[in-house]
Amino acid sequence: MRQRGFTLVEFILVMVLFGILAIFASQFVGIGSRLYADANMLERRMSDVRFSLERLNREVRDAVPGSLRIEDLAGNAALHGPCLRFWPHDxxxxxxxxxxxxxxxxxxxxxxxxxxxxxxxxxxxxxxxxxxxxxxxxxxxxxxxxxxxxxxxxxxxxxxxxxxxxxxxxxxxxxxxxxxxxxxxxxxxHSQVLYCLKGAELWRAHSDSLDPVVLSLSGSTGELMANNLKNGFFYRESSAFAADAEVGLRFDMTSTDGHVTLDHKMVVWNAP
Structure with missing residues (x-):
């Protein structure tokens, strides 16, 4: 009995089908890898932000009551702005x-x-x-x-x-x-601390003086706390916050596929 093999046309069709399947499979793997990499990068950024927020929260919690002051980058007081100044109590x-x-x-x-x-x-x-x-x-x-x-x-x-x-x-x-x-x-x-959102970064500066003029982030001084932030600002809401004891921080975390909005509220424990 005669045995037939594949014809050239059949062989070419099989190769084409395998090529199409390989293209779709590689795209599927590539999308999965990219999603995993993006999620991993966002998680690392969130970890850095959580560390920064925990430090900021602890410092604000132990600040001198009434010393919290929201400012713009020029040091002018505001109800919402990129900077928060306060006095840590010793x-x-x-x-x-x-x-x-x-x-x-x-x-x-x-x-x-x-x-x-x-x-x-x-x-x-x-x-x-x-x-x-x-x-x-x-x-x-x-x-x-x-x-x-x-x-x-x-x-x-x-x-x-x-x-x-x-x-x-x-x-x-x-x-x-x-x-x-x-x-x-x-x-x-005997000191003051200033947190400022500059562009996509959160910076911290410290001075052993209570004079507001002494401490600013207009130059290169300060400590970088977090980056890849967007549209961030400190704020107070008179209808929801205790005026002298509470302050909020709102910003976006950016990624290649979008952003995550964070809204963080801080309270001074020692408020009179």
Whole structure:
């Protein structure tokens, strides 16, 4: 019995069909690989952003109440903008009394004033040149605590730490406080932090001064926290947020196939 093989036409048709199947299979594998690579890249970016947000959240949580200030890149206050400035608090405690002139300095042009507070633990003892803050409720979103508070002056610089006697620590300050805190709480800080969204990047800068002019991201200073961001800004919503204790951050994470929008809310724990 005769056995027939493939004809040339049949062989060519089979090769063409196999070629078509190989093209579709390679495209399917390529699409799957690209989707996996995009998802993996987005996950790495999200991991970096989560780290940055966790650090920002912890710093804001422990900031001096009322020190949060949203700004534009030029340092002007705003209800929503690319920058957030605040004062990390170095320690806190409760005072017994303040605004008592020091007898040896009464005749001075700027007499020092004594604050007496409950002795803090050794690791939280305030230091010379730190700032004491009492009743830190900002006048409005356009002013810094250094400029004014609702009740008047609420920030005073420590000139001398006199020491501790019978569980009470005495500090000599350069300015009087305008009003008592309801809980007689005092916060201490000596630095400020600035987070800014510049283009597609989130930057952090730090200064050992409370003067807003000293710290900016106009130059190349700062620490890169995250990148590949889009349309980001800090904001406050008076209808949903506590004015002095809460702030939001909204931005997009970009990828080749689209973007993911993140909305993050931060709260100051020590708000009076």
């Amino acid at each position: 320690s806190a405690g409760r005072y017994l009394d303040f605004n008592h002139p020091v007898s040896s300095a009464v005749s001075s042009a700027t007499p020092l004033l004594r604050m007496t507070m409950v002795e803090p633990i050794a690791s939280e003892m305030p230091q010379k040149d730190w700032w004491a803050i009492v009743n830190p409720i900002p006048y409005d979103e356009n002013t810094s605590l250094l400029s004014n508070c609702v009740a008047g002056n609420c920030v005073s610089k420590i000139e001398t730490v006199e020491g501790t006697v019978s569980g009470a620590t005495s500090l000599l300050l350069d300015k009087p406080f305008a009003a008592h805190s309801s809980g007689r709480r005092v916060f201490f800080s």
